[in-house]
Structures are given as C-alpha cells and as structure tokens.
Amino acid sequence: MIKKFLKLFSNHTLLFTLVSILLGLIIGALILLAAGYNPLQAYGVMIQGIFGKPKYLSYVIIRSTPLILTGLSIAFAFRTGLFNIGAEGQFIIGSTTAVAVGYFLHLPMILHIPLVIVCAIFAAGFWGGIAGYFKARFGVNEVISTIMLNWVALYLQNFLIYTHGFQKPGGEVSYSIQPTASIRFLNEWKLSDEGTQWLIEHPFWRDFFKTPINWGFLIAIAVAVLLWFILKHTTLGYRLRAVGFNPNAAEYGGINVKKNIVISMTIAGALSGLAGAVQVMGVSHNVSLLAAMEGYGFDGIAVSLIGSSTPAGCVLAGLLFGALKYGGPKMQPAMGAPSEIINIVIGIIVFFIAMPQLIRLLLKFTQKKKETVTETVEIDYVG
Amino acid sequence: MPSKQIPVVEMKNITKKFGDFTANNKINLTVYKGEVHALLGENGAGKSTLMNILYGLYPPTSGEIYINNKLVEIKNPNIAIQHRIGMVHQHFMLVKPFTVTENIILGMEKTNRFGILDLKKAAAEVKELSQKYALLVNPDSRIEDITVGMQQRVEILKALYRGADILILDEPTAVLTPQEIYELGKIVHNLTNEGKSIILISHKLKELKIMADRCTIIRRSKYIDTVDVSKTSEEELAAKMVGRKVSFVVDKEPKTPGEIVLSVKDLMVKDNRGISVVNGLNLEVRRGEILGLAGIDGNGQSQFLEAITGLRKVESGKILMNGADITNHTPKEIFESKISHIPQDRQNRGLVMDFTVAENMILETHSNKPFSKNGVMDHHQIKSFTTKLIEKFDIRPTDETKIAGTLSGGNQQKVIIAREVTHDPDLLIAAQPTRGLDVGAIEYVHESLVKQRDENKAVLLISLELDEVMNVSDRIAVMFEGKIVGLIDAKKADMETLGLMMAGGGSA
Numbered sequence A: 001m002i003k004k005f006l007k008l009f010s011n012h013t014l015l016f017t018l019v020s021i022l023l024g025l026i027i028g029a030l031i032l033l034a035a036g037y038n039p040l041q042a043y044g045v046m047i048q049g050i051f052g053k054p055k056y057l058s059y060v061i062i063r064s065t066p067l068i069l070t071g072l073s074i075a076f077a078f079r080t081g082l083f084n085i086g087a088e089g090q091f092i093i094g095s096t097t098a099v100a101v102g103y104f105l106h107l108p109m110i111l112h113i114p115l116v117i118v119c120a121i122f123a124a125g126f127w128g129g130i131a132g133y134f135k136a137r138f139g140v141n142e143v144i145s146t147i148m149l150n151w152v153a154l155y156l157q158n159f160l161i162y163t164h165g166f167q168k169p170g171g172e173v174s175y176s177i178q179p180t181a182s183i184r185f186l187n188e189w190k191l192s193d194e195g196t197q198w199l200i201e202h203p204f205w206r207d208f209f210k211t212p213i214n215w216g217f218l219i220a221i222a223v224a225v226l227l228w229f230i231l232k233h234t235t236l237g238y239r240l241r242a243v244g245f246n247p248n249a250a251e252y253g254g255i256n257v258k259k260n261i262v263i264s265m266t267i268a269g270a271l272s273g274l275a276g277a278v279q280v281m282g283v284s285h286n287v288s289l290l291a292a293m294e295g296y297g298f299d300g301i302a303v304s305l306i307g308s309s310t311p312a313g314c315v316l317a318g319l320l321f322g323a324l325k326y327g328g329p330k331m332q333p334a335m336g337a338p339s340e341i342i343n344i345v346i347g348i349i350v351f352f353i354a355m356p357q358l359i360r361l362l363l364k365f366t367q368k369k370k371e372t373v374t375e376t377v378e379i380d381y382v383g
Numbered sequence B: 001m002p003s004k005q006i007p008v009v010e011m012k013n014i015t016k017k018f019g020d021f022t023a024n025n026k027i028n029l030t031v032y033k034g035e036v037h038a039l040l041g042e043n044g045a046g047k048s049t050l051m052n053i054l055y056g057l058y059p060p061t062s063g064e065i066y067i068n069n070k071l072v073e074i075k076n077p078n079i080a081i082q083h084r085i086g087m088v089h090q091h092f093m094l095v096k097p098f099t100v101t102e103n104i105i106l107g108m109e110k111t112n113r114f115g116i117l118d119l120k121k122a123a124a125e126v127k128e129l130s131q132k133y134a135l136l137v138n139p140d141s142r143i144e145d146i147t148v149g150m151q152q153r154v155e156i157l158k159a160l161y162r163g164a165d166i167l168i169l170d171e172p173t174a175v176l177t178p179q180e181i182y183e184l185g186k187i188v189h190n191l192t193n194e195g196k197s198i199i200l201i202s203h204k205l206k207e208l209k210i211m212a213d214r215c216t217i218i219r220r221s222k223y224i225d226t227v228d229v230s231k232t233s234e235e236e237l238a239a240k241m242v243g244r245k246v247s248f249v250v251d252k253e254p255k256t257p258g259e260i261v262l263s264v265k266d267l268m269v270k271d272n273r274g275i276s277v278v279n280g281l282n283l284e285v286r287r288g289e290i291l292g293l294a295g296i297d298g299n300g301q302s303q304f305l306e307a308i309t310g311l312r313k314v315e316s317g318k319i320l321m322n323g324a325d326i327t328n329h330t331p332k333e334i335f336e337s338k339i340s341h342i343p344q345d346r347q348n349r350g351l352v353m354d355f356t357v358a359e360n361m362i363l364e365t366h367s368n369k370p371f372s373k374n375g376v377m378d379h380h381q382i383k384s385f386t387t388k389l390i391e392k393f394d395i396r397p398t399d400e401t402k403i404a405g406t407l408s409g410g411n412q413q414k415v416i417i418a419r420e421v422t423h424d425p426d427l428l429i430a431a432q433p434t435r436g437l438d439v440g441a442i443e444y445v446h447e448s449l450v451k452q453r454d455e456n457k458a459v460l461l462i463s464l465e466l467d468e469v470m471n472v473s474d475r476i477a478v479m480f481e482g483k484i485v486g487l488i489d490a491k492k493a494d495m496e497t498l499g500l501m502m503a504g505g506g507s508a
C-alpha cells in the first residue's frame, strides 16, 4: 500500500521535479552572488533555520499544512480538467465558518471539533460547487467565476468581522474559537504536572511542542491518502479523471460530464475549506480583517504544480514550500540578505516545472543514449 | 515508374526500442526519386514508427539513414525539413481555430520590413502552390470548418510550402471519401511528375495497386520484402504482410431476420450550426440482420448516429429500442437498453487516450460488477477481463497497462471493437469499424459483425466504403440529405445503382 502510494510519484516525474528545484536553488545562488552575498552562507543559514532546532521543524510542519491542503484542492480539480483559482476564497469561507461554529457553539470537544470541520467543509464545498455549477449549466469558465468568488469571500469575511457579536471589541479581529474547538496538540496535557515533567525529561519534544503544532498535518496526510484512494481506486475517481482527460469520450461512455464537474469543484472547495478550518483551529483561533488575499490558495497552485498534481507530490511539495517560506526569510536578520530571494527561488522552480520542454532537453542532453526515458517523461507528465 | 533509379532515401538496419518493446527490428527501406513507395504491414507492425524516425520525431536505437547518398542524423523535424522531408501524420496536426493559410505558414512566417506578418503574400504563395498541384483549398477558411479531405490537402501543402521533395503520407486515405481518394491519387501523380518521391502507408491494397510503384512489407517489426507492385497480386501482398492467406469475401449463411429491434420514426436532427440535417428519417433494423447504411459523407449520417446514441438532441420523431421509447434518453440509459456503439471518431469519442487499455475497456461498465463494488474498483477483475480481450482480439502489444494513446492506430480501433462487441448488445452500431485496420483485422471485424448477426442480434453498419457495405450487409439503406431514399437487398445491389441513389437519383 505504502509502496504503491510512493510509486504514484513516478520516477521520471520525480527526477524532473528535482532538476527544477536544483535549478531554482542554483539561480537563487547566482542572484545572491550578484547582490554581493555568499550563497553558501545564505543557504547555510536557511538550512540551519529549517533543521536547526526541533522547534523549527515544528514550524515548518505548521506552515506546510494549509499549503498541502490547498495544493490538494487544486490538484484534485486539475485531474478533472478544471483550474481552481478559487482555493483562496474557499479557504476564507472555510476559516470564517470555522470561527463562527467554533465560537458561537458550546459543545464537548469530541463533538465540537468534528462539527466545526464538517461545517467548514460544507460551506466551502458549496462555495466551490457554485463555480462548478456555473460552468456545467452556463458554460462560465471556472477561472473567471472563481476569481470573482474569491473577492466575494474576502469582503464577506471583512463584513462579518465588523458585525456586532463577531468582532472582538477593540480589534479588527473576530472572537477566538472555544478551546473545545482547538486542535492544538495536547494543549492541556502540556500544562499538566505529568506533562511538564515528561517534557522536562525529553528536551527534544519540549522544544518541538513549544509551537502551535496541531493535528492539522496528520489530517492533511490522511486526506492525501484518501484522495489517492479516490482517484486510483474508486469509480468516482475514474469518472473524474475520464472527464478531465476527454469529456467527449466520457460523455460517450455514459458519464455525466456536467455532474462530475460540479462534484469535482465541490470536493476541491471542501479541501480548501478544510485548509482554512485547520488553520483556524490549530494556529490562529480567529480570523482578522483582510486587506488583501493571504495567498494560501495561490501558493497552493504552485504546490500542486510542483507536486505534479498527485497527492503524494502535493504533500512533499507542501513541505518544501513550507520549509522555504519559513527558513528563507531567516537570511535577512542573519546576514542582511533580502528574504525576497526565497520567493525568487520558488518562482524559478515553478517556472522550470511549468516549462517541461526545457528540462526535458536538459535531461536528454545528460543521457543521450537512453532516449526512451525522456519519452516516458512526456507521457507521465500528461498523466 | 521513374526511368533511372536514383535512391533519395535509404534507411539501413533501423531498430527502435520503446523500453523492452522492439517496434522496428533491423528494417531496410530504399526510396527512389520520383516513385511512390508503399509501406505495408499489419496494425502495430511499426510503419508509423519507422516514418517518425525518418521525420526526426524519434531517434532510432540503431541504424543509419542516408538522404541523397549522404549519411545524416535527423535529430528533429526541423532537420528533416532541411533535408526536404515532409510528413502528413495519421492523425492531423493542425491548429483548429487558425485559417488554412495560417496553418500552412505556421513556424515559417514571413514578415515585411516592419516585422509585421505578411499574410497577403503568404496567401498568394499558398494559392500558387495549390494551383500547381491541383490541391484545392480555400486559404481563408478555418480548419474547424473544412472537411477532413481538405484538412489533408492543407497538411500536404504545409509540407510542400516547407520545400519537401520527399513526402511521407501516413494512411492518407483512411479518413477520405471515395471521391477524395480519387482526387488524392491525382495529386500524388502530379507530385511524382515533378520529381518528388512519396512514401505512402495504406492498408487498402486496391489503392496501393493503383498508386504505388514499389512496396516494402513489414511484419511484426521486421523487414519482409520489397516488391514491384505491378507484378504482385493483392492476395500475394496480403499473404506477405499477414503471414497467412486472407479471405477478402465475407462468408455468411443466409438467415431470415426476426422481430424489429430498432425502429426510427420521422426523425429530425440538427447539426451544430442549427441546420436540420436529418429530415424525417424512417428506418427499422431487425434481429439477425446486418443493415448497411450507405451514403456520401455529410448526408446526416453522423448526426443520425449521435441522435440514436444520445449524444445529440432529437428535435422531433421517435426512436424505439425493443419497443421502448429511448428518444432523447441519456447515453447511459441508451447503453442500458442494450445498444453498443463503435464510434466513428475513435480518438475523440471512443477512447480516453491518456487512460490505459484496461481503463478504456471499462468505459461504460466501470460501475458494474465485477469491475467495481460499492464504488471501489476491482483492479484484478479489470486486469483479467482486459487480458482476455487483448488475447481474443489480438491487440498488440499484449500489455493492458499500455497507455491507449501509444497504441498504433489500428490497435486503438481494436480496443474499441473488443469492448463494444463484448457488451453483448441487442443492437450493435458500427460506424466505420474498419477504418485504418489491416486486411487481417478487417477480416476479423467482419467476422465479428456476422457472428453478432448469427447470434440473432441486430447490426447497423455505417461505412463510406461501398465495398464494405455491399460485402457485409444483408440489406442496404441509402441515405441522402437526411432521409433514407432507398432500401435494397444486398445480394441484388450493384455499385452503379447504389452510386446513383447515393447521389440522390433513382430509388428502389
């Protein structure tokens, strides 16, 4: 099972991705060099900032979690031939719903947590489904409708934050969710006598647990496995992929193309909504006034692209992204190197991955004899 | 036949491997200046692969290519073009929303001194070329609006515009109407008269006999022989290519048809532009008969089929299947009423090209037992089902995990036929079922259709090839301008009467 799961991230695609990442890092190094910084030192600081302490690792995981989920959302829609630019808005709907249900309701934890998650998934799934319905019913391109829905979601959240009963007095933020809706790791145990004792005896974990580390990451992994299962082993996944590859053949085969478009966008919306909920329940506990998009959805596009739209790929790409985004900016205080460099590196990686032809050429160059390999890359990438 | 035999292309000992699979195994090919050289071989024999190598799309694993006696390495199509090689692919490679001229000059755009695209000049050049070789096209039409035959002429012009002296035509006639094939023959003649050499891939032996000078035969990736076409009979060619004797006539016992299976009443259907193309069509197909639908392309056949199979809206009229109304039902409901359909357009309708062969085999039945239970697929069942069909229908290579898009054209068609026949339908609709198939495979498909009929099923065969319709059918219905204009017993049919009826004259 696990072997199969890893196999999805097929060798050639993996090779291809690794080359892109390497190129991104090399070009980033050249830029650092041109700006007068020692790239080895800068990357050293970054790596130190990622792996240096258990706490850092913990933060990388926290940063990765929402990106993995939005990445999965975009990847899933993509497998059905849809481009879900709306992850951003679905994320917002999910997080706002999570705050509302998490704050207003008072329930025991065992009910509260699942209820918050389910509500957020439903609301954001509905939000994504709107775009799917518009596409299926009126032929409205999902790229356009989801971009518009993103702004609607943003202003909806801002409107709610200024609503009496929701806004926390004295701030441009909402009230925080009840403790019963939090998914922080072992929150109470950490403060109990027994917990403090154990943590003192285990310094690694003490440092690791200093952060708002939460169940979100495990939820994301579970969801990735679930999606892999759906795509690979269920008739639903079969139909969605058929529609994505060739809607004409799907229609001929008796598959209801329109229905599957709505289903796909609904599931994609639900996934982004889950990302928002997990972020609220695990990290922020509230939502605040948004001046602009936060970028979880847009980063998700890059994650999905780097992960070649496979579930396992999204998990790895999400972690990479989280690490770069967390460790990269540490260059700035340490040596004054602009932290924007890391955004450039990410941009370049995405750029190379989106430009398969060039990488293929590079691969061909290095292994002239084994031309069959490069041909399979082509097929893999399409699949 | 050219008087002097000057070799322009020599491929020596070409081997091509895809992973473990050898698609070309030490193949030799020599083409003379001014000749039409045919390449003959079964589906999946490796013809397209060999030509893709010559055109620089695949590097050969080993072997040498000489162009005009010079050893060359053709790394990509640009180098092929530099060596004056042009190729028209089995599946066209045109940009649909672009015009004819835009497609022809794509990648070779000439600009005026301000760096602006000079379309007028290009259009004039295209016109000149098209007149020189009688390649009639309308330079300003969009590709999506023109017929397949014209699209093909655009592909040929595209190659000529790039200065091709050696032209590869990969199954150019598979998608053409008889009239268009006749015109292509003339074009080929004009080209060779100008000293151009043509490599022609075709499964239609009759055409080869007319068009080609010499013929190289490949069987299962290996070189078999090169023969003089005028001195070799069709039977000999077929035997060399398949490795056994092939029968060209369809054997079938007389049979009395049973009750009505499909009944179409006063059917009206519109095409994409909203023009009514099926105008009050009436037709009945009975158990135990093969009804052949003859007609010139564009008389509403495609729309008629789409209407029966639920892919197009019926404006008015009724379609009854086993007495039950299926008018405007969904494709799924229609499938469940026991209609199977071998669609005309295999790449667009019949297959999901990015799916494996196994995944394609369950396109309609994936949610049925034993392929899935409670929404979870049973990959073992799917695999064993597919392996059986691969063996039974001789699909090559015998690998159910192969991506459908990498199969040879003929084998793609076999996948569809295997799937549709296996549904055990009451009515099998077969639209151009043998398009692109080799003679051996055609024999097999015809046998399968007859077997369906012998098992007391109804078969509706649509083909643009009169030979096929006359050979296989029990009754022939002629379609003209969206109506059935005549219905005759196949045994009593002759080419001339049918031809006349198809053109709208006479009736029986």
Ligand SMILES: Nc1ncnc2c1ncn2[C@@H]1O[C@H](COP(=O)(O)OP(=O)(O)OP(=O)(O)O)[C@@H](O)[C@H]1O
Residues within 6 Å of the ligand: A375, B018, B021, B023, B041, B042, B043, B044, B045, B046, B047, B048, B049, B050, B090, B396, B397, B406, B407, B408, B409, B410, B411, B436
């Ligand atoms: N890109 C590819 N990857 C893997 N296998 C391939 C690829 N292209 C072709 N093949 C295999 O090589 C064999 C030869 O294919 P090819 O297309 O040359 O056949 P063909 O002689 O043109 O047949 P047809 O008459 O059906 O068009 C087939 O078995 C096919 O599956």
Ligand SMILES: [Mg+2]
Residues within 6 Å of the ligand: B047, B048, B049, B090, B170, B408, B409
């Ligand atoms: Mg071919």
